[in-house]
Amino acid sequence: MNKNFKLMCSGVIFDFYQNEIEKNGKKQKFDLIKHNGAIAVLLKDGEELIFVKQFRYPVQDEVIEILAGKIEKNETDLKEVAKRECLEELGVEIKNLNYFDTIRPSGGVCTELITIFTADVLKYTDTTNFDEFESVQMVKMTKQEIIERIRTNKIVDGKTAYAVMRYYNEGN
Amino acid sequence: MKEIKVSTKEMFRGSLYTFYRDTVSIDNVETTRDVIKLNNYLGAVQVLCIDEFDRVIAVKQYRHVAKKYVMSCVGGYIELNESPLDAAVREVEEEIGGEIIDIVQVGCYWPLVAYSYEKSFHFVAKIKCELKDQNLDTFEDIEVVKISYDEFYKYVNSEQCMSLNSKLIMNYYQMFLKKLV
Numbered sequence: 001m002n003k004n005f006k007l008m009c010s011g012v013i014f015d016f017y018q019n020e021i022e023k024n025g026k027k028q029k030f031d032l033i034k035h036n037g038a039i040a041v042l043l044k045d046g047e048e049l050i051f052v053k054q055f056r057y058p059v060q061d062e063v064i065e066i067l068a069g070k071i072e073k074n075e076t077d078l079k080e081v082a083k084r085e086c087l088e089e090l091g092v093e094i095k096n097l098n099y100f101d102t103i104r105p106s107g108g109v110c111t112e113l114i115t116i117f118t119a120d121v122l123k124y125t126d127t128t129n130f131d132e133f134e135s136v137q138m139v140k141m142t143k144q145e146i147i148e149r150i151r152t153n154k155i156v157d158g159k160t161a162y163a164v165m166r167y168y169n170e171g172n
Numbered sequence: 173m174k175e176i177k178v179s180t181k182e183m184f185r186g187s188l189y190t191f192y193r194d195t196v197s198i199d200n201v202e203t204t205r206d207v208i209k210l211n212n213y214l215g216a217v218q219v220l221c222i223d224e225f226d227r228v229i230a231v232k233q234y235r236h237v238a239k240k241y242v243m244s245c246v247g248g249y250i251e252l253n254e255s256p257l258d259a260a261v262r263e264v265e266e267e268i269g270g271e272i273i274d275i276v277q278v279g280c281y282w283p284l285v286a287y288s289y290e291k292s293f294h295f296v297a298k299i300k301c302e303l304k305d306q307n308l309d310t311f312e313d314i315e316v317v318k319i320s321y322d323e324f325y326k327y328v329n330s331e332q333c334m335s336l337n338s339k340l341i342m343n344y345y346q347m348f349l350k351k352l353v
Contacts, residue, residue: 009184009191011206013287016184016191021311028311030236031186033208056285057175057196057205063285104238104334105283106290109188110208111237113334135173150279150344151353158281158292158336165343166329168352 005032013070014110035112039082040068042100042163043092045121049146049164052089052136064139064149065157066164068114082117090138091128094119101166105158116163143168173198175205185211209289214250217260218337219295220345221246221270228324229268229299232315243317243327244338246270247292256280256293264297268316269304272297278344283336294341 005017017032043050043066056063069085071078079097086092100116146155146164155161178195185191189208196205221229232243246267250259257277264270275297282291308314319327327333328342347353 008186011183011191011193012204013206014191014208016186016189016208018186023311026310029187031188032236033189055173055175056282057194058207058287058289059282059285060175063282065285101329101339102331102334103336103339105336106288108235109237110284110288112284147347147352150347153279156280156282157285158283158340161279161281162336162340162343165347166339169343169346169350 014112031109033106033110033112035110036073037071037111037113037115038068039071039078039085040066040114040116040159040163041082041086041094041097042066042116042118042167043086043090043094043121044118045140048140048142050090050092050121051139051141051146051160053139054136059156063157064155065160066116068159078115079117082119086119087125087127089128089136091125093122093125095122096120100163103159103162114159116159118167178202187211205287207287207289210249212252213289214252214254215256215259216247216249216290216292217256217263217295218245218247218292218341219260219264219275219297220341221264221268221297221299222321223299223301223318224273225301226321227318228321229270229303230317230319230324231267232317233313238334241315242335243319243324243333244335245341247337250293257295260293260295260297264299265304266307267314268299269306270297270299271302271304272299274298278341278348281337281340292337294337294344296341296345 004019009016014033014035020029051064086094097119100118102115175196180194183191194205248263279294328338
C-alpha cells in the first residue's frame with residue numbers, strides 16, 4: 001500500500017485508511033478501505049451449479065451467490081481456504097479445484113481481491129461448521145435456470161454473475 | 173435469517189466513504205455489522221461504449237489500490253437529481269467526449285454484498301466515432317483508449333484487468349452476442 005495512507009479506523013473485516021494529495025495548489029483527501037481478501041468457488045455437480053443463499057445485511061434481502069469466504073490473516077494457501085469453506089459452509093468435499101480468475105470488486109477505493117476457483121463435488125457430508133450468526137442454504141441450478149436469472153437481473157451479486165457468465169461464455 | 177437494524181454508530185467519516193458499525197438483531201439476538209457507505213450515495217454507473225466501427229472506447233487511469241494504470245469501461249457516481257441513465261450519459265460525455273446514438277441498461281449489481289452499500293448500474297452505449305473534448309475534474313486524469321472489441325474482451329478476462337465491473341459488462345455483452353441472454 002502507498003505509504004502515505006494513514007490508518008484512521010480499524011474494523012472487524014476491513015480497516016479505513018486516508019491520505020492527502022496536492023495538485024495545482026488544491027488539496028484532496030482520498031479514502032482507502034483495506035481488506036484481507038476472499039476466495040470464491042464456482043462449484044459444479046454434473047450439469048448443475050451449486051450456490052449458497054443467505055441474508056446479506058447491506059442488500060436487506062436473501063442473495064444467491066457462489067460459495068465465498070474471507071481469507072484470514074495467517075492463511076496463504078488459497079486452495080486450502082477454498083476446500084475448508086466448501087466443507088464448512090456446505091459440507092461438500094471437492095475435487096478438480098482449479099484457478100479461474102482474480103477480481104477487484106470495487107477498484108477505486110477498496111483493496112479486496114477475490115480469487116475465484118472452479119471445483120466439482122466429490123461427496124456430500126454431514127459436516128458443516130457455520131460461524132455464529134451465519135445461516136446459508138444450498139441452491140442447485142441448471143444452466144438454463146441460472147442464465148434466466150441473470151437475464152432478468154435476479155442475480156445481484158457481482159462476483160456470482162461474472163463467474164457464471166464467463167464460465168458459459170467459455171463454451172461450458 | 174433476517175437482520176434488523178437496531179442502531180448505527182458512525183466510526184469514521186472519510187472524504188468519499190463513511191464507516192458505520194450497526195447493531196443488528198437476528199432472531200432477537202444482537203450482534204454488529206461493519207458496513208461502508210459512500211457519502212451522499214445514489215449508486216454508480218458503468219458504460220460499455222462501442223463506436224460505429226465496433227471498437228470499444230475505454231478509459232485508462234491510475235488506481236491507487238492497484239498501484240498502476242488500468243483500463244476499464246467508462247464509469248462514475250450518480251449525482252443528485254440524476255437517474256442512472258442521466259449519469260451514464262453525463263459520464264460518457266465527460267470522460268471520453270462521446271455522443272450517444274443509443275444506450276440500454278443491461279444489469280445492476282452489488283460488488284460487495286457482505287459489507288458495502290455500493291450498487292452499480294450497467295449500460296451498453298453505441299456512440300459516434302468522432303469524440304469531443306473531455307470535461308474532467310482537477311483530480312481526474314483519464315486517457316481515452318480505442319481498442320477492438322475482441323482485444324478488450326481478452327483484456328478484461330485476463331490477469332491484467334481485475335475490474336469486476338468491466339468483467340461483468342463485457343461478459344454480459346458477450347452472452348448477448350452469443351444469444352445466451
